[in-house]
Amino acid sequence: MACGLSPVIGTGLGLAGCAEAPLRLPPLPGELRLEPAPELLAQAPLPLREFRAVWVATVANIDWPSRKGLSSAQQQAEAIALLDLAVQLQLNAVILQVRPSADALFDSPLEPWSEYLSGSQGQAPEPFYDPLAFWIDQAHQRGLELHAWLNPFRARQSQASSAAAAQHLSRSQPQWVRRYGDQLWIDPGEPAAADHTLAVVEDLLRRYEIDGLHLDDYFYPYPVNDTAGRELDFPDEPSWTRYREAGGTLNRADWRRQNVDQLVQRLQQAVRRVRPEARFGISPFGIGKPALRPEGIAGFSQYDKLYADVERWLAEGWVDYLVPQLYWPIAQKAQAFGPLLDYWHGQNPLGRHIWPGLFSSKVTDKADSWPVDELLQQIALLRERRPGSGHAHFSMVALAQNRRGLADALRQQAYSQPALVPATPWLAGAAAPDVPALDWRCHREVQNNGEAQLILRLRPGTRHAGSWRYWVQIRHAREGWRSRLMGSQADGSAELRLPAAGVEGLVLRAVGGLGQLGPAQALRVPAD
Template sequence: MISLPASFSFFKSNHQDIVRALLAGVLIAVLSACSSPPVSVKTPPAPSAIIANAPPPSLPLSRETPPTPREFRATWVSTVANIDWPSRRDLSSDKQKAEIITILDNAVQMKLNAIVLQVRPAADAIYPSSIEPWSEFLTGEQGRPPSPYYDPLQFWIEQAHERGLELHAWFNPYRARTAQAKTVAAKNHISKTAPDAVKQYGDQLWMDPAEPIAMQQTLSVISDVVRRYDVDGVHIDDYFYPYPIKAANGSEVEFPDDKAWIRYLQSGGNLMRADWRRANVNHLVEAIYTTVHQEKSWVKFGISPFGIGRPDRLPAGIAGFSQYDKLYADVELWMAKGWFDYLAPQLYWPINQTPQAFKVLHDYWIAQNVQRRQIWPGLYTSRIDHSDKSWPAEEILNQVDAVRERGGNGHIHFSVISLNQNRKDIRKRLMAEKYTSQALIPAMPWLNSSNITAPQLQLSDDRKTLQVALADVANTKLLAIWKRTDQQWLFSVQPATKLSIDTSADPQAGAIRQITVMAISRSGQESQQASVQFP
């Protein structure tokens, strides 16, 4: 997630073989940073595709590679209220860039493989747009570009891809102004250009989901970004209709959409008001899914809803805030229709908090996944802090294990600040205990199931490097590399723009006896293998 409304704290507190016929004994988890050296892994892992079996060093290794390790490991980067980046509204362009490099380098060091970057916090933009103004969280004044001028989103994408990381553009679909806003709205902000579509709700401005111009604005913004930028994904959060606020007497304040509601009734509409609101949100979600894939079929569409589903479907013992009734988010319908490529339900509660038990809720969302899309839960890593109510680092470590134990293949941390600050050693412990080698992001064959051509390999004259030639350059995103020594297999990933592989001995594992390379498509599909043997 995701920027949190003031009222949200209440809901959270209650909210491959290596030897196919040899061994299956000593487990190793295989996952390593995109630009870091391959690392052998020896920690006991969970039973999923990210696991491989390693024979004892005394036995010769099979020339057949292990299964490719897969796990989505991402972090949200919030721009709203300067939660993560930029850290302040008055930073120079160079300092903004330096912070970007730090975040990305830390992600590589941690062996993450994706960044979910908030590019539209409140009907504004952290990139040059002809549709919406520059965000005040970027420059201190809405509508003011960075100085010296640069395109932050383009810089994020280039630097992420250079490091083999995916960049998912995160949009808030309806929020138009936050309580943290300090400057007046720019003249091209939707509150100025289409004031009737924007409603005051508490200390925020909100685009009315029932107003066609509001929906079209969001679709235009997303389409524009997907068309102009090489993003790997589009991501929306849980802010559909706003989280309800309360009046002085304790009653909930109704969202002020009377005008659109009356217009709907007069047009012959016969839905109940709650169903009508859900239909408005459903229409947007389906339209985003369609629009994104019409622009670029390989771009992933992800949604990160609140972590508790429909009240009438919840497992026994689960209770809490109903996004179905209050945010008008019918996530179960979206799952049934397959209107997303991955779902990141915000499971922001401890494993042992019974009314919102992490494992129970994770199982619930898995059970709803009839279209077999990816389920990558959001983890509330920022709950590790210096307060009396801080979580121990073990809570997040255990949640990573819990997801893997259920066959899960990914998760997202909210948010990157907790990782950058290494609160209670969480970053170091994730690196040492959970993210001990690299992994590819799980494939999404429904986006593009066509085969990708295997790379061609040529050993250099000095035998120090292996040169890679690609037949399908446009559709090749990464190279997945296995190196075999006398003792173990080593896995690594590098961007497809880097077409040279070092053949020198590994400092710890010894001389390289075999290198096997696969091209990885934009949708995560693997090519046939290309291998070179060494004496």
């Protein structure tokens, strides 16, 4: 069977020609020839835009790996299953926890391997592989973004059980570490400790093609009470004393906020300097400063207790996206979802992304479970008030277990259509990508079930910026337009497989690492 392409004039589609290709089964009769179809460009619907993410928590083996001590092959199989689920649900981003407690789920020269992999802190995977590199590669092949989630100050989590490795800060730099309640914390007031955290981040940014750097809500720790119910102050007397002796004039609360502010600003600067195409995001507690809250909103003050001045971070442009944890039902008046959503958008003078976190893990098999409809209603409210924005689910385990049919409901209702992550135009490298080139031997291949597939191979244009994805819109004779978000290999190449029967044409666009769309190109598939 012959196979060819007509020249595509005026579409920007680079063609390297099309040669005859062998088939695994006897060829279908007739010749397949793709032709330019500019009229399809006006017919194809514009891509939907919405950040659809899920947190994958590694601390205490909440989401991945499912338990300590799994083999490398078992860990990888679990990761692939979770990523495949994300694709099935038509999510577009995964936020993977890679530094839960001054440790690493990547090959770090600065901190020990996390115990949540092997069961022993400091022990590398056996046989060796790099979990973060594996997740990035597999996510990008599936068209998913991968954001690396770090905890900046926690040094040992309460459920940790193995002995600290010699490289861990609690042993190598004990003067930086404080015990508070049943956990260990890095003191944010220790300048050398902040330098160390920054070095960890810069190393990660240099060596891994992450799409985002992500912090959670743990800055200074949440308050702990003594046996009498009295709140214990964080034990940072040594660093506070040195600050005062050096001439510092801030009160203790403002000094603590300054410590956090400085780290947030330095992390943002590191992202801009080392990997400017990546975004920097933070997921804070969902209620803002007491003095600024909407009428009727009450609850914990992260400004006064965690020393997190989140409103300032937005105003200064120190974050590219904020994922406030709006972990309450719509009808809970003191923490009402809608007013809190509006509040954070109102604190956003520079127009950064606001993608609230949803408490999907409140859907359980217990009597006090949230109904699945609560999550669906929150997504609907988000779309009504802030169309084209997005959200994130905490956490993957609730989706993987399909609790009360949650995953089914999301797939069938909220996520019936795919969506692109909203673009981030204020970052360097946000220019539109090139038109992808067809660099392939076009052919039809008959599958084991007797159905024929059309196979196209794509490669990026000359301006390769970050992790490439492809937005594909397929026109079917009976079903109309259907869309698909495709991933790519490390070099930006990809393979598109389509059912040969009933496909009239397709529109292709490259998607850059910051969500920017390249020029559209359209091809028609003539009927046999």
